[in-house]
């Protein structure tokens with residue numbers, strides 16, 4: 066079931082706003098009634114888990130019982146639309162619990178101004194929630210990728226839009242140049258082919274370079290190198306608000322790309338170990 070409220074509650078950055086009208090109140094009541102669940106990385110389980118509502122929404126439930134709205138039924142009279150659905154509320158607080166262990170919680174805080182809620186806090190921080198593979202990134206890809214991704218997520222969670230894009234772009238650029246070194250070492254691509262177009266005069270742009278690395282970088286990026294253009298556009302031409310809004314999608318894309326690389330490198334390592342061990346058995350048996 067799609068629930069915009071859950072997206073906003075769990076993924077938006079600090080000081081993001083959302084207007085709460087009847088559809089949104091219905092979604093809040095679905096959360097209250099535990100009809101809405103969502104998957105999220107649990108920092109304590111260190112794995113993705115299903116989270117369900119724990120407590121906090123009593124004020125919303127009470128206010129809307131008064132207004133005769135329930136999540137199952139429809140708005141019963143037009144008269145209740147005259148007053149704000151958040152009437153009389155000065156804050157909104159939500160706590161969710163992990164389905165594996167009820168003591169693992171996610172908490173979110175919102176200020177209320179008129180019919181709008183503003184995110185003012187959350188615990189754990191999104192940087193702690195967002196990087197399930199943090200240790201793998203550090204050990205397999207090197208500390209720089211991990212540190213820059215973490216900084217990017219941290220900036221976004223504190224409402225810095227364009228700055229968060231700068232780090233995403235650095236990650237893509239580093240990925241492209243590191244991967245070129247691999248392709249060059251494997252004898253598949255020369256520096257000249259990488260840097261210049263066939264005419265030898267015009268330089269390749271970043272998206273052309275990404276395409277040249279097909280087979281070395283995950284298809285996810287070589288088939289859609291435009292992610293680089295979008296991130297660059299964010300830095301030069303988009304507003305803070307647009308960057309904040311688009312960040313979760315781009316960040317998820319980059320995380321998927323890094324995950325693909327981590328998985329491939331793990332497989333390569335396992336295959337290498339296997340070849341070594343098998344080689345030893347064969348030589349022992351001679």
Ligand SMILES: [Zn+2]
Nearest residue numbers: 107110163169
């Ligand atoms: Zn948990």
